[in-house]
Amino acid sequence: MDKLAARTLQLNQTQTKRTMKQSYALALMALAPFARLQAQSSCATALTITPGVVYTVDTVDGTDVPLPVCSSGGTGANAGMWYQYTPSSYQTVFVSSDLTQNGNTDTRVQIYTGECGNLTCAGGDDDSGAGLLTLAVFNAYPGVTYLIGWDNRYSSLGFDFTVTTQPWNPTYISFTNQTVSTSSCSGCGQAAVDMNNDGYDDVVTVTATNVRISYQQPDGTFNTIDFPTTSADYTPSWSMAAGDIDANGYLDLLYGGGSGVTFMMATEDGTGFTEISGPQYVFSQRSNFVDINNDGHLDAFVCHDVQPNVYYLNDGTAHSPTTKAAWAIRRMAATTAASGSITTTTI
Amino acid sequence: MRWKTIVITALIGSAIIACRHDPAEVVAPAPPPTQGEAVSVDLDLVPYPTLSQYRFFNGAMAAHEPNSGVLPYDVITPLFSDYAHKFRFVWMPAGTKANYVNDNVPLDFPDGTVLIKTFYFDNVQPSNTRRIVETRLMIKKAGQWLFADYVWNDEQTEAHLDLNGRFVPITWRDDAGVDHEQNYRIPAWAECFTCHKLNDVPMPIGPKLRNMALSVDYPEGPREQIGKWVEAGYLEAGFPAPQPVAKWNDPDVSLNDRVRAYVDMNCAHCHSEGKHCAYRPMRFAWQDTSDPMNMGVCVEPEDPLPENPELTYIVASGNTFRSMMLHRLASTDESVRMPLMGRTVVHQEAVALITEWINSLPGPCN
Numbered sequence: 001m002d003k004l005a006a007r008t009l010q011l012n013q014t015q016t017k018r019t020m021k022q023s024y025a026l027a028l029m030a031l032a033p034f035a036r037l038q039a040q041s042s043c044a045t046a047l048t049i050t051p052g053v054v055y056t057v058d059t060v061d062g063t064d065v066p067l068p069v070c071s072s073g074g075t076g077a078n079a080g081m082w083y084q085y086t087p088s089s090y091q092t093v094f095v096s097s098d099l100t101q102n103g104n105t106d107t108r109v110q111i112y113t114g115e116c117g118n119l120t121c122a123g124g125d126d127d128s129g130a131g132l133l134t135l136a137v138f139n140a141y142p143g144v145t146y147l148i149g150w151d152n153r154y155s156s157l158g159f160d161f162t163v164t165t166q167p168w169n170p171t172y173i174s175f176t177n178q179t180v181s182t183s184s185c186s187g188c189g190q191a192a193v194d195m196n197n198d199g200y201d202d203v204v205t206v207t208a209t210n211v212r213i214s215y216q217q218p219d220g221t222f223n224t225i226d227f228p229t230t231s232a233d234y235t236p237s238w239s240m241a242a243g244d245i246d247a248n249g250y251l252d253l254l255y256g257g258g259s260g261v262t263f264m265m266a267t268e269d270g271t272g273f274t275e276i277s278g279p280q281y282v283f284s285q286r287s288n289f290v291d292i293n294n295d296g297h298l299d300a301f302v303c304h305d306v307q308p309n310v311y312y313l314n315d316g317t318a319h320s321p322t323t324k325a326a327w328a329i330r331r332m333a334a335t336t337a338a339s340g341s342i343t344t345t346t347i
Numbered sequence: 348m349r350w351k352t353i354v355i356t357a358l359i360g361s362a363i364i365a366c367r368h369d370p371a372e373v374v375a376p377a378p379p380p381t382q383g384e385a386v387s388v389d390l391d392l393v394p395y396p397t398l399s400q401y402r403f404f405n406g407a408m409a410a411h412e413p414n415s416g417v418l419p420y421d422v423i424t425p426l427f428s429d430y431a432h433k434f435r436f437v438w439m440p441a442g443t444k445a446n447y448v449n450d451n452v453p454l455d456f457p458d459g460t461v462l463i464k465t466f467y468f469d470n471v472q473p474s475n476t477r478r479i480v481e482t483r484l485m486i487k488k489a490g491q492w493l494f495a496d497y498v499w500n501d502e503q504t505e506a507h508l509d510l511n512g513r514f515v516p517i518t519w520r521d522d523a524g525v526d527h528e529q530n531y532r533i534p535a536w537a538e539c540f541t542c543h544k545l546n547d548v549p550m551p552i553g554p555k556l557r558n559m560a561l562s563v564d565y566p567e568g569p570r571e572q573i574g575k576w577v578e579a580g581y582l583e584a585g586f587p588a589p590q591p592v593a594k595w596n597d598p599d600v601s602l603n604d605r606v607r608a609y610v611d612m613n614c615a616h617c618h619s620e621g622k623h624c625a626y627r628p629m630r631f632a633w634q635d636t637s638d639p640m641n642m643g644v645c646v647e648p649e650d651p652l653p654e655n656p657e658l659t660y661i662v663a664s665g666n667t668f669r670s671m672m673l674h675r676l677a678s679t680d681e682s683v684r685m686p687l688m689g690r691t692v693v694h695q696e697a698v699a700l701i702t703e704w705i706n707s708l709p710g711p712c713n
Binding site for chain 1: 669712
């Protein structure tokens, strides 16, 4: 309750600041009626909008490009037009160019909180309207100023837009944004799963030579640890699955690549991974762990896009730590079928 | 002239490479065939364990000096294969020949035909020499095409049958002196079959007459290729003159036809009726692409990418940022890139071509 009160206070302060800025901008506009277009050309001079009014953007030619990009479509815009809105109550806000008079114009919008030059995404949209028109929807807090930046990612042609609102009850559900540092690369795999069996889901991202686990803590924060691995023969460009194949309490990973399958087996103390890669060509678009033969041991199933599917049966001999090394090579048999024949190979 | 150059270069390259010795090679390669020994294709025994057993080439095999009856051939617009260079040859049993069917399908080859395609790189580092990676064969036996892939040894003296597929790390230097590091993919049987099939029956792709109407440098000099095939007894005469496809990188050809030729050879083996990707709406074969819709122009993708919802059309007229085709051609991500197989690096010249083409299309899509 105290937290909420504090936040409300903070928001009110922000609102006060903004209101002054808006008044200043409005005064300027009254003095110079032809300055309206210019006033929208940068974040600092964003035009305050009124819900329900239809606004016309003549051309997207403002010099201040809305960044960061909060919508899909990536960077590449080189101009933007700026507006702002500060609700006085909890509202769901609809920013829309989805109007019949806009025809097939191609629009995009970014929505922010924060100060110009240091903006934080609050919403954004590319194509949720008809055709390539835009309909951004976001939940807004009272007293917070939301900056609305239309960009010219695809087109600088003019268009009309509206902002409409409806009441929002923020007590239904709320989420707290938290940034977790993940590996990023072409063909990386990602998962949200409890890797160390402590009851909290963790965030896992992998590259060919690293498993990065952000362990979720009881307080909701994350403790990120990198586990370097041998260079995986196949990276999870198509799929990744997690399961405790050897029942040691630490989840093992399966990388499904375009040409084969790699297993990364968690060590007994969960401080590293051992790679096992099969020799079979597998175009493994999707994969999963499941006890296929109901013998109590987790098996791996891998969809093969161009040949019969592949599965790796677990005979459970890995459950003794002393036989683990041998097991890793011995106990998983891939059964594949090609052109009607069945072959069994061991990896 | 060019052919001679290639042969001479290969001879020099192989002579250098042959001086090296790889202790891992324990099986002594078969002695190279000498002049006068005929090609051997015993349909009861193929595919042989080694490439040399076919005796397709005289002397040092790496030089690819064709034996009697082994005819080099070429195509107007080739498949891009990670910048690998290719030697192509055809061999048919004595007294047999191929027949023309129509412009849109490969020639009807006789039993015993072998299509031979060698993939190699030049200026491979660190030795800056030629590296022959693989020789793929398609052999027609009892009306069915077999796949056989031969992986060359480090000494470049022999190639061994292997249909399991593998990656080969290669760094090659281009004409500008830039090194390109890649993980070249030798296909497994299933990869061969995925592209080389029609209605689940194995099938060649390249040797359609419409893609063969060009001049080729033979050892005796340049000749018009189709006439040479007839003269060599490898093609039954009496067919209509083919309507050739465009050469994809010929600046004198219309941009649209260059794109049509490129997608015909690089995409149509999957995106055509009866092919692996027939469930998608694109139809990229030369005879189909006079209709721009078959190339995906202003057609919404059935398989949008969650990370890139802005790619609202397969080809968005005048708008590269919204064109799925360009995005996939420019990607190396296995789950995004096109073609799915046979390419691990971006064909930059093709991306430039498609970009120019999309920008030339009147837009926007409605």
